[in-house]
Amino acid sequence: MSISFSAEQPFGIKLYPLFEKAYETIVGQPASAFAFAPGVTPFASTNEVMISCVVYFVAIFGGQFLMKHLPAFKPQILKVPFQIHNFLLTIVSGTLLLLLAEQIWPKYQQHGLFYAVCEPSSWDQKVELIYYMNYLVKFWELLDTVFLVLKKKKLEFLHYFHHSMTMVLCFTQLVAKTTVSWVPILLNLCVHVLMYYYYFRTASGARIWWKKYLTTMQIVQFMIDLVAVYFCSYTYFTYTYYPWMPNMGSCAGTELSASFGCALLSSYLLLFINFYRITYKKKAALKQQQHQSKKSFKQQ
Structure with missing residues (x-):
């Protein structure tokens, strides 16, 4: 070769x-x-997605209720399954990242960025299959929450909202053939390679210093996502309904999928910023307070 x-x-x-x-x-x-066909392809119907969400919430909240009366699973019992789960997701996320980048790069190089994010012909059969594989991985990633339940960890709203709704988002954009999908998917895969690698390493006892920057990366990811999806939505709606306004032409997708994507990704950005503020700003303030207390004690 x-x-x-x-x-x-x-x-x-x-x-x-x-x-x-x-x-x-x-x-x-x-x-x-392969051809993605709503209602025919496995997990490609609205009912299947809705049922999956219901089963997910019943499983995690029902499991949380049951675990109230049981001790948390011992770390040594969950260690190996958790490591395998995260190791495989690291590999799968990295593989999908490379496969998708390989498909998108020639489109960008040969036709430019607008073509890559907006032209219907940019959505081809190979890209569609990679998107579908990424969509299926979102079902697998729901196991993240199951591990939290078994460990009796606190379930943050951000966690289960993000996991369930990202699955829904991937489905809606597949159905609508939203060409700009590769932007949030590529960025999400980049973050997930690092995130699942982090959890794989820490499960074996390693200390990773860059955990804080994962949340920063996610915030930057959603900021870039929003620039891309708001631009595509803007040029579509202005071209379609307000052609007298500056625009670059139409953009592939549907109005419903564009509106849903913009709203959901906006909510993600706000939620992750709030999570960062609560998690790291308060920790920094607590450390500062402890430092001041020790300083005052020494002076006494």
Whole structure:
């Protein structure tokens, strides 16, 4: 296998053919045969998504209720499953990240950024399959919350809201064929590679100094997401309804999916900023207070 770098081969070798071989081995049919069809493809109906959300909430809150009367699972029992869970999600997230980047980079290089985020033809069969695989991973990631319940950890609203609604978001954008989807998906995968690697390492007792910066990365991620999705929504709505206003033309997707995506990602940004403020600003204030107390004690 020759190594050469180009717009079509940004990583030196073509990764997608390797993915196709693995896909056909596991699924039993070529990757080129995949087509996302709402109501036909597994987990591709509104009812399935709604039922999944209900089952998720029943499982975590029902499990939390049951665990009130039981001791938390011992760390040594959950350690290996938790490590495997996070290690595999690190690998899968990294694989999807590279596969998607390999598909998007040539579009950007050959046609420009607007084409990559707005043109319907930018949404092709290969990209659709990667988006669908990413969507399925969102179901797998719900196990994050199950581990929290078994450990009797506090369930933050941000955690279960983000996990459940991201699954819904991925579904709505798949159905609508929203071309700009690659921006939040790529950024999300970048964060998840680091996040699941962090949890994998800390589960084995390692001390990772950059945990604080994961939340910062998530905040920056949502800021970039919002610039992309608000721009695409703006140019679509102005082109469609207010053509006299400055715009760059129409943009692929539906009005409902655009509105939902903008609203949900905006809520994520606000929630993560609030989480950062509560978690790290208060900790910093507490440390400062403890430092002042020790200083006063020494002076006495």
